Each structure stands twice: as structure tokens, then as C-alpha cells.
Amino acid sequence: MKEIEQRLTENGVRPTAMRMLIYKYLAQKDAAIALTDIENAFAKADRTTLFRTLKTFEQKGVVHQIDDGTGVQKYALCEPGCNCELEQDLHLHFHCTNCDETVCLTEHKIPHINLPEGYITEDANLVLKGICEKCSGQ
Amino acid sequence: MKEIEQRLTENGVRPTAMRMLIYKYLAQKDAAIALTDIENAFAKADRTTLFRTLKTFEQKGVVHQIDDGTGVQKYALCEPGCNCELEQDLHLHFHCTNCDETVCLTEHKIPHINLPEGYITEDANLVLKGICEKCSGQ
């Protein structure tokens, strides 16, 4: 718990009780988390607070947002040393169509694509979909 | 207009007046189209009809859906010979953060990614974001 407090402080996020709980919750999950998930896990807290906590985390580089194509925004903790706010940690994400979970594949970066003249690429999002390792029974 | 009728019929879509107009609208646009766009273009038609038309088109392989990360579903006509319903035409998409338009880059396929053991990839979505050729003034 002390480490969480420190981590938040380092990133310029004031470590309130709520925020540390949310951080802890994110840390113990290996899949990306939607606002609704947190809402269900913390029934007592207000949705707005959770929403704003995620936005604060995102802004301060504690989490990064993931668009996996399901239509709901998900979030995952940034790796230590991840510079996703600078759009330099373009790892890809995998969405399992069986268990509906999305995970970061931080080791797999998005390959560089050569576009025609005139296109200036500033960001990229690559989502692979299929069956995850848990569900494939492998 | 005759060609549109034929195209729809070929794909097993009954060519009603409304549907041909929507097809024509999609054909004359070079960017991906959201339901709201069509709604604005055809003020007289009902949202539901337009919605179901797009779903029918998608199901019959006339259009493919595009998730560009903006949170709104977009659609674009399938290239002749595109087998996107079989998930074999995995071209990438470019979303311009300046003009907010999204285009198909049908010539650029999503590169194959080697995943760890256990992951079975069945589909992929790659969206590049930045400045499009129109907006870069190039």
C-alpha cells in the first residue's frame, strides 16, 4: 500500500484512499478494466468519482486508455517506464471474443507502416481479436 | 442508377428506392460515413430505417464497418472483390484528427503479428491517426 501511495505521488496524483483502492484494483487485474467494472467492484463509490479518477490517472500517465472495439473504454496500468502519453509506447492489445477480456501485449509493438505522400501519422491503435491463451486451453 | 440496382441485387439486397439512395450517397463520399451523417443527409427518412439499411448492407457484404476509435461506428462501401465478411481483407484505416474524417487505405494490409503460444488471432483492426493528405496541404 505504501508503494501505491508513492507511485501516485510520483506521478503527481494525490493519493486519496479511494484512488489507492482503485489503483490496487487495477494492479491485481491482468486484463483491461472498464468503468463499469470498477463501479461494480466499488458499489459504495459514486460513478462520477470513479470516472474522474480514471481520467486523472490517464492524464498523469498512471493508466492508458484502450479502445478494443467493443464500444466501451477500458484502462490498464502503464508499465513502469511507459511513455504512452508521448505516444511512444505503441504496444498492441488483444481482445478475446470468448471471455470478452482485453489484455495489453506490451512486448509487441505496432509495426511501422509506410503511408502515401501527405499522410502524417501521429498515433496508432492495433487490436487483435480471437481466443486468448486462457480460453484456448493452451 | 442501374448499376447500383444490380450491385445490390447481386449481393442479395432488395434494391428499394431508399437503399439505392443510401448506396449512392456512400459511393460519392470518399470517407467513412456514420449513421448520423446519413441521417443529416436524408432528413426525411427515419433513423431506424437508415440504421437497418446499414446493418443489412454490412451483413450482405455491401459495406464494412469501421471502428476508428472515435466512439461512433462508421461504414464504407466494400471494394469490388473484398471479402471482409470472411475477414480476409484486413486493410487499415486512417483517421484524421484535423478534419475528423476516416478513410480506407485498401492498399495497405495489416501486417501479420506473431503472438505467444495460446493466442489464436481471428481478426484485427489497425487505425492510424494523424493528419490526412487533404489537411496536410500536400
Place this chain on the structure above:
DNA sequence: ATAAGGATGCAACGGAAGTGCATTTATTGT
């Protein structure tokens, strides 16, 4: 002409993101 099936229109629902404002809690200066 009639029956059947498909297309369209109207109304309503639901999920999720987001905002304004009041209230509570923490921080700072005196």
C-alpha cells in the same frame, strides 16, 4: 384478389460518457 413477407416509420429503451453544482475533505497560511 388475397395472403405472406419484407421494408419502413414511430416510439421507447439502455448503456456509456460527460457536465454543473453543492458538499465534504484535505491543505495551507496566520
Place this chain on the structure above:
DNA sequence: ACAATAAATGCACTTCCGTTGCATCCTTAT
């Protein structure tokens, strides 16, 4: 310790988009 200030939280409400149920209209086949 107290007042002033700022930040965090909670409540209510809104908007946007996708989606569904059901009634009606139109087209097609018998």
C-alpha cells in the same frame, strides 16, 4: 488552533449513439 483556500467527492441531470418492439405500408408470389 483557526480561518481561508483548494481539491476531491457525491448527486442530479444531460447527451449521444445504438438498439428493439410493434404497427403500418408496400411488394411479391400464388
